[in-house]
Amino acid sequence: MAKEVVIEVNNLTKYFPVTRGLFRQKKIADIKAVDGVSFAIHDGETLGLVGESGCGKTTLGKCMLQLYRATSGEVFFEGKDLCQLSDRELQPLRQRLQVIFQDPYDSLNPRFTARDIIGEPLIIHNIARGKEYRERVAELLNLVGLAPYMADRYPHEFSGGQRQRLGVARALALQPRFIMCDEPLSALDVSIQAQIVNLLADLQEKFGVAYLFISHDLSVVRHISDRVAVMYLGKIAEISNRDEIYKNPLHPYTQALLSAVPIPDPEVEMKRQIIVLQGEVPSPMSPPSGCVFHPRCYRAFADCSNVTPLLEDVGDGHHVACLLYEQSRP
Amino acid sequence: MTALLEVRNLKTYFNTQDGVVKAVDGVSYDVNRGETIALVGESGCGKTVSALSILRLVAEPAGKIESGEILFEGTDLLKLSGDEMRKMRGAKISIIFQEPLTSLNPVLTIGRQISEGLEFHKNMSLKEGMQEATRLLKLVGIPHPERRIYDYPHQFSGGMRQRAMIAIAIACQPQLIIADEPTTVVDVTIQAQLLELIRNITKELNTALILITHNLGIVARYARRVFVMYAGNIIEHGNALDVYRYPCHPYTAGLLTSVPRLDEPRKTRLLPIDGQPPDLIAPPIGCSFQARCAYSMPQCQREKPPLLEVAPNHYAACWVSQKEQRPWQKKSS
Numbered sequence: 001m002a003k004e005v006v007i008e009v010n011n012l013t014k015y016f017p018v019t020r021g022l023f024r025q026k027k028i029a030d031i032k033a034v035d036g037v038s039f040a041i042h043d044g045e046t047l048g049l050v051g052e053s054g055c056g057k058t059t060l061g062k063c064m065l066q067l068y069r070a071t072s073g074e075v076f077f078e079g080k081d082l083c084q085l086s087d088r089e090l091q092p093l094r095q096r097l098q099v100i101f102q103d104p105y106d107s108l109n110p111r112f113t114a115r116d117i118i119g120e121p122l123i124i125h126n127i128a129r130g131k132e133y134r135e136r137v138a139e140l141l142n143l144v145g146l147a148p149y150m151a152d153r154y155p156h157e158f159s160g161g162q163r164q165r166l167g168v169a170r171a172l173a174l175q176p177r178f179i180m181c182d183e184p185l186s187a188l189d190v191s192i193q194a195q196i197v198n199l200l201a202d203l204q205e206k207f208g209v210a211y212l213f214i215s216h217d218l219s220v221v222r223h224i225s226d227r228v229a230v231m232y233l234g235k236i237a238e239i240s241n242r243d244e245i246y247k248n249p250l251h252p253y254t255q256a257l258l259s260a261v262p263i264p265d266p267e268v269e270m271k272r273q274i275i276v277l278q279g280e281v282p283s284p285m286s287p288p289s290g291c292v293f294h295p296r297c298y299r300a301f302a303d304c305s306n307v308t309p310l311l312e313d314v315g316d317g318h319h320v321a322c323l324l325y326e327q328s329r330p
Numbered sequence: 331m332t333a334l335l336e337v338r339n340l341k342t343y344f345n346t347q348d349g350v351v352k353a354v355d356g357v358s359y360d361v362n363r364g365e366t367i368a369l370v371g372e373s374g375c376g377k378t379v380s381a382l383s384i385l386r387l388v389a390e391p392a393g394k395i396e397s398g399e400i401l402f403e404g405t406d407l408l409k410l411s412g413d414e415m416r417k418m419r420g421a422k423i424s425i426i427f428q429e430p431l432t433s434l435n436p437v438l439t440i441g442r443q444i445s446e447g448l449e450f451h452k453n454m455s456l457k458e459g460m461q462e463a464t465r466l467l468k469l470v471g472i473p474h475p476e477r478r479i480y481d482y483p484h485q486f487s488g489g490m491r492q493r494a495m496i497a498i499a500i501a502c503q504p505q506l507i508i509a510d511e512p513t514t515v516v517d518v519t520i521q522a523q524l525l526e527l528i529r530n531i532t533k534e535l536n537t538a539l540i541l542i543t544h545n546l547g548i549v550a551r552y553a554r555r556v557f558v559m560y561a562g563n564i565i566e567h568g569n570a571l572d573v574y575r576y577p578c579h580p581y582t583a584g585l586l587t588s589v590p591r592l593d594e595p596r597k598t599r600l601l602p603i604d605g606q607p608p609d610l611i612a613p614p615i616g617c618s619f620q621a622r623c624a625y626s627m628p629q630c631q632r633e634k635p636p637l638l639e640v641a642p643n644h645y646a647a648c649w650v651s652q653k654e655q656r657p658w659q660k661k662s663s
């Protein structure tokens with residue numbers, strides 16, 4: 001099942017400069033939002049991306065789609081390094097790289113009808129007009145479980161779940177190969193979340209589209225992902241295939257994240273001890289020395305504040321960046 | 331033993347341009363001293379309005395408590411004067427909101443906001459109030475409290491603001507705290523910190539807690555009894571253990587199967603509840619869940635099912651549940 005790589009990220013960094021001074025702006029520091037990230041996503045595959053807010057998940061996704069230009073590194077898509085392309089050169093590729101955002105309400109233009117919203121990409125890219133256009137929109141509405149007669153409604157006339165369906169339809173309009181889903185369920189109720197999760201799975205099955213699925217809900221991520229990456233302060237802490245990482249989480253951060261998720265079963269929860277991670281994510285402007293996780297790590301030892309762990313394969317593609325598992329340091 | 335709080339047949343409606351929104355439509359529940367109960371349900375089902383009604387903070391004139399009783403230590407809060415009610419809020423009953431940034435005052439220091447209630451309810455001087463504020467911030471786990479009491483809310487992170495809200499809520503050692511989705515906007519790690527903190531504090535002070543949430547995991551971990559709301563009504567309640575193991579309303583059963591569980595083998599497919607909740611302006615005749623229910627029968631469209639005891643201490647508002655076996659329950663092994 002050697003599937004083709006759709007999109008590959010190599011040593012990607014994104015620093016946001018922090019400046020001071022009104023007239024002559026002086027750079028005083030960098031926010032290292034993404035700091036040396038590498039991975040690949042294959043056709044029809046879902047890579048789940050988890051980590052606390054502020055860890056750089058959105059920035060990473062936006063850099064992949066060239067919504068942000070990376071500070072350094074490469075993003076390969078269809079044989080080209082997107083980071084090297086001009087906006088004009090990117091334009092034709094954008095069709096096949098799409099995004100679904102968290103709050104469908106914020107990302108949909110309130111003065112557009114559902115038809116305008118879904119159809120806009122078809123117009124921009126000169127794909128369809130007239131009758132064909134209307135048919136294609138109706139088809140897309142159907143595909144995401146909305147009725148074609150809803151095409152003339154405005155976003156506020158839809159419920160939250162329906163709006164997210166609109167977002168999905170819009171992303172699908174141009175038959176993308178890759179969709180970045182940035183917390184697409186966060187604004188939805190659980191019963192509706194399940195509807196959208198199933199919809200995304202069906203569409204993947206049907207069209208073989210690959211997803212980067214960013215979420216803070218580790219149970220949903222397990223459900224939807226083939227592989228999972230855990231991010232902390234701009235770096236990948238651990239990445240592996242789904243079953244392995246959930247059965248055998250190695251990084252103390254992954255272990256803590258998993259432990260913090262309450263199980264919807266009182267019998268289980270009455271007995272379960274949890275790891276309560278202390279403190280909060282530090283500022284990426286001045287990340288901690290050594291292992292960036294060390295001030296919060298319940299397994300930290302002396303070396304952790306001096307030595308930066310490398311993301312290493314501990315077997316079968318299970319990569320972890322933690323000194324507890326490092327063997328090959330020279 | 332009489333309950334600390336007894337809500338009886340509460341109805342809170344809103345007058346809007348489109349008609350009357352029956353946000354809370356005949357809700358009853360009770361909370362014992364020192365006990366944690368959960369109110370759970372999807373957005374718009376009336377959780378917040380029912381909480382605000384207890385404190386009589388429903389936005390008037392659009393919102394109005396139409397009828398019902400809210401007995402707190404035997405006194406009907408709905409019969410108190412404005413002044414008497416002010417003496418209750420913060421002193422005997424306090425509330426923690428979802429988004430502390432909008433409920434904290436942006437132009438007052440955190441210390442002052444904690445001190446305010448102590449000055450009003452406990453006759454403390456400003457100096458005493460600030461001293462107590464420092465102690466409380468320390469208690470809720472804020473480092474350097476002696477300095478941070480002089481900070482403004484925007485200088486706190488989201489998690490820290492919520493800790494400050496907890497400090498305000500417990501300042502006067504109330505008998506009841508209402509926590510309305512206290513962790514919905516924070517990460518799971520911070521959620522765990524805050525909920526463990528709330529649990530430890532309420533245990534230590536023997537404070538009763540109404541935990542409002544849409545998260546079934548949180549209910550399972552922190553509440554002994556649970557009340558499930560749907561479209562302005564409580565449709566099922568009982569001990570969490572019973573409700574989770576033998577849900578007696580198809581909606582509760584549906585919620586439980588919609589969420590994937592980390593402790594179980596991964597399912598290939600989630601089982602969502604189809605459709606969406608009804609419009610509270612024109613709710614259907616009969617059962618409010620009928621449009622989404624796989625077990626609906628003709629009676630469900632004609633008559634609204636009453637909330638009845640279907641097993642010991644376990645109540646459900648569902649015709650099928652009251653008459654027959656419940657086909658949605660997992661076959662007991």
Ligand SMILES: Nc1ncnc2c1ncn2[C@@H]1O[C@H](COP(=O)(O)OP(=O)(O)O)[C@@H](O)[C@H]1O
Nearest residue numbers: 016031033052053054055056057058059060284
């Ligand atoms: N446009 C921006 N300018 C400056 N800093 C930013 C910008 N976008 C994100 N950041 C910072 O980068 C870090 C990562 O943010 P983000 O990618 O949004 O994280 P996540 O999606 O994991 O919550 C944060 O510290 C955030 O404040």
Ligand SMILES: Nc1ncnc2c1ncn2[C@@H]1O[C@H](COP(=O)(O)OP(=O)(O)O)[C@@H](O)[C@H]1O
Nearest residue numbers: 344351353372373374375376377378379389610
């Ligand atoms: N100020 C208001 N005016 C009109 N309708 C309101 C107002 N506040 C709440 N509602 C309506 O009351 C219902 C219940 O709302 P709420 O209690 O906030 O739900 P929940 O907290 O369960 O998400 C919703 O349908 C909501 O739209």
Ligand code: SF4
Nearest residue numbers: 291294297304322323
């Ligand atoms: S390297 Fe040290 S501080 Fe970092 S995760 Fe491993 S044990 Fe913890």
Ligand code: SF4
Nearest residue numbers: 617620623630648649
């Ligand atoms: S009363 Fe009827 S429609 Fe309502 S939940 Fe029960 S079976 Fe379903």
Ligand SMILES: [Mg+2]
Nearest residue numbers: 057058059182
């Ligand atoms: Mg983000």
Ligand SMILES: [Mg+2]
Nearest residue numbers: 377378379511
């Ligand atoms: Mg609410």
